[in-house]
Amino acid sequence: MTALPEALYTPAQVRELDRRAIEQQGIAGGVLMARAGRSAWRLLQRHYPHAKRLVVLCGGGNNGGDGYVIARLAAEAGLRVDLCPLQDPAQLSGDAAIAAGQALECVDAVAFSSALAESADVIVDALLGTGLDRPVKGELATWIHTVNQASAPVLAVDVPSGLSAQTGQVMGAAIGADRTLTLIGLKQGLHTGDAANQVGVLEFDDLQVPDEVYDNLPPSAWRLTQTPSISDLPIRARTSHKGHFGHVLIMGGDLGMGGAVRLAGEAAARVGAGLVSVATQPAHIGAVLAARPELMAHGIQSASQSRAELDALIGRANVMALGPGLGQADWGMGLYQAALSAERPLVIDADGLNQLASQPEFRGDWVLTPHPGEAARLLSTDVAGIQADRFAAADAIAHRYGGVVVLKGSGTIISDGESRYVASAGNPGMASGGMGDVLTGVIAGLRAQGLSALNAARVGVQAHSAAADRAAAGGERGLLAGDVVAGLRSVINP
Numbered sequence: 001m002t003a004l005p006e007a008l009y010t011p012a013q014v015r016e017l018d019r020r021a022i023e024q025q026g027i028a029g030g031v032l033m034a035r036a037g038r039s040a041w042r043l044l045q046r047h048y049p050h051a052k053r054l055v056v057l058c059g060g061g062n063n064g065g066d067g068y069v070i071a072r073l074a075a076e077a078g079l080r081v082d083l084c085p086l087q088d089p090a091q092l093s094g095d096a097a098i099a100a101g102q103a104l105e106c107v108d109a110v111a112f113s114s115a116l117a118e119s120a121d122v123i124v125d126a127l128l129g130t131g132l133d134r135p136v137k138g139e140l141a142t143w144i145h146t147v148n149q150a151s152a153p154v155l156a157v158d159v160p161s162g163l164s165a166q167t168g169q170v171m172g173a174a175i176g177a178d179r180t181l182t183l184i185g186l187k188q189g190l191h192t193g194d195a196a197n198q199v200g201v202l203e204f205d206d207l208q209v210p211d212e213v214y215d216n217l218p219p220s221a222w223r224l225t226q227t228p229s230i231s232d233l234p235i236r237a238r239t240s241h242k243g244h245f246g247h248v249l250i251m252g253g254d255l256g257m258g259g260a261v262r263l264a265g266e267a268a269a270r271v272g273a274g275l276v277s278v279a280t281q282p283a284h285i286g287a288v289l290a291a292r293p294e295l296m297a298h299g300i301q302s303a304s305q306s307r308a309e310l311d312a313l314i315g316r317a318n319v320m321a322l323g324p325g326l327g328q329a330d331w332g333m334g335l336y337q338a339a340l341s342a343e344r345p346l347v348i349d350a351d352g353l354n355q356l357a358s359q360p361e362f363r364g365d366w367v368l369t370p371h372p373g374e375a376a377r378l379l380s381t382d383v384a385g386i387q388a389d390r391f392a393a394a395d396a397i398a399h400r401y402g403g404v405v406v407l408k409g410s411g412t413i414i415s416d417g418e419s420r421y422v423a424s425a426g427n428p429g430m431a432s433g434g435m436g437d438v439l440t441g442v443i444a445g446l447r448a449q450g451l452s453a454l455n456a457a458r459v460g461v462q463a464h465s466a467a468a469d470r471a472a473a474g475g476e477r478g479l480l481a482g483d484v485v486a487g488l489r490s491v492i493n494p
Helices: 011-024 029-047 062-076 094-104 114-119 138-149 258-270 282-291 307-316 330-341 351-358 372-378 383-388 390-401 435-448 453-474 481-492
Strands: 053-058 080-085 122-126 154-157 179-183 201-205 221-224 247-251 275-280 296-299 319-322 346-348 366-368 404-407 413-415 420-423
Touching: 011 029, 029 062, 029 094, 029 122, 029 154, 029 179, 029 201, 053 062, 053 114, 062 080, 062 094, 062 122, 062 154, 080 094, 114 138, 221 453, 247 258, 247 307, 247 330, 247 435, 258 275, 258 282, 258 435, 258 481, 275 282, 275 307, 282 296, 307 330, 319 330, 319 435, 330 351, 346 351, 346 435, 351 372, 366 453, 372 383, 372 390, 383 390, 390 404, 390 413, 390 420, 404 453, 413 453, 420 453, 435 453, 435 481, 453 481
Parallel strands: 053 080, 053 122, 122 154, 154 179, 179 201, 221 420, 247 275, 247 319, 275 296, 319 346, 346 366, 366 404
Antiparallel strands: 404 413, 413 420
16 A cells, blocks of 8 residues: 555546556556455455455456455455356456456355345445446446445445546446555546546555656656645745735626625735725725735726726736626626736636636636636536536637636646646635635735746646645534634745
8 A cells, every 4th residue: 555646547547557457567467456356455454453254246357357456355355245247257268357267266156135135244346447438228237226225334446436537427327435445557537527426535546667667657647645746936035025925906896796806805805915905885985994904905887987006007017817707797797808808917716717718819828717617618618518528628728719727626627728737735624705715815825926927827826725625624614714714824834
């Protein structure tokens, strides 16, 4: 067992890693299968030491072969093992057939049933591997449903059956595992989309393959660790002043939505922006200043009536954040057009993205932060289409609109069309109003301090989710965006 790596791979890339290990390094496929099964058995012993009865579900491929190894090792250790093949073992071939033959010398195959699932201390899921490319149906779907209804904990081998290792989408039905042991390469689909509901605690084993196996195979994405990469932020000289750390202009907050710009503005300040201005509806000025007097709040009656003041604000800003509480009325449209006519780095969120979807433009210096609904509008599709392949959706937005895309949601994805990062932190408590406004301010504040668009997005997502996880230590239910803002300062400092 090794620590979770940062490199993520597609299923096709992991198959290539397998091939290299076997053909270039001379490690027999049966040896890799034996290592995989033994690793899973050791994990089972470590986490479920009192288990006396296992139900092991084996499919027809090499993933099933891993399951047969586990069944044999458990039987040899004296556990009662109910071995349930989905496919007749006599029809297996290669290493899986050998593993099945060895297991069946120790334990008999039995038919799987709900009664069997209920009597298990642990259920081992070795049904499907990484090659799943169509919805699960028929007997296999019935087995998965039965497992999910059982009370026994589930250990999934490599990937929970029914979850796409490519996209993180549930393919009709999927095992909800308590633990997943993934092997050789960390699969990208285990980190986004539906994966958080299916994977449980994720563990990794490289099966002792040499480092050379990974050479010259660039990962498909990189997993962001829970600790923000604050090394990307410049060290502050003792003689620093506020002008050294940028001036952020937050634009938004139509009537009734002034809290959005206040949250974004404070977030930008909390991650270290030297100055933060807010352009919002005049009715919100008093509330914004009362809540956060460090912000410089300016009332904009309309972009046309207040154009001189708005142009002056834009002229002083290094970075603009457009969208929090912007709305889709004429007032917000005027601010949107003023912002896009300026030559300033932009972070665009919320109704700024909806405006962009209706008036597409391409720029290389902005950061777009859509949730799946906004992403669907940007790509003229629906939310289901976005969630079916979040990696492809983030890339498509980056290619169509330029810049850096932060596709929010469980397993937030950052893409500039070439490089991808996936967030590993965050929690369900973040499903509340204002969280996106905070992220917008965080990214803008980091951008103002000199980080590139990609690095500001990457570090911003890390800081935002890490602060949310700290705030959720007191409970996820009732977590507020303001709680996350309050924790940013401690997260962003070494």
